[in-house]
Amino acid sequence: MSWFDVVVFTEVFVTLFVIMDPPGTVPVFLGLTSTMTAKQRNRAARQAILVAFGVIVVFAVFGQQVLHYMGISLPALQAAGGLLLLVVAMELLTGKMESAEPSGNQSVNVALVPLGTPLLAGPGAIVATMVFVQQTRGDDDALAQVLAIAAAIVAVHVALYLSMRFANVLQRLLRDSGVTLVTRISGILLAAIAVQMIATAVTEFVRAA
Structure with missing residues (x-):
């Protein structure tokens, strides 16, 4: 019996990498942090x-x-995340986020919501992780699979951090006018993600009815 399941690691890493999309977070991250200093x-x-x-x-x-204790369904969680992202997308598109001066509190708020969740740790990533964990129950190699899942989660978050950490390089290349353009584009992308999340949630609600 192996202590580490490489197949499970690969499956979880690829799935979460596609869902959380480290390269795709760069323009949105720059848009959300456009008024901040590099630090x-x-x-x-x-x-x-x-x-x-x-x-x-x-x-x-x-x-x-x-979710069971609070009586929340997965579609409800997805719809709530979509609505929240839609509000943020409107602020990016209208330039509302650029009117405030950068501050420590602003960076904290953006890091928590919507960047940390629901953009990175959104319903898709949450559900996928829950499914992978549930599949390990009752399996003879459960420990090896759990370790593989944990390692994959850490690896994806390292990739996410690196993509955002080096967004400063892109920001220096684009300069202020370029970042403004990226902010508007990220607003459109974020709005599309939000609408897709809401549409998926509505479809699940109808299917369950």
């Missing part, structure tokens, strides 16, 4: 990763119990 942006990246990692781990361990 504040780096701190926001660290905080967002810690928040996302904490949310994923909590739902991996206690996800089913938490």
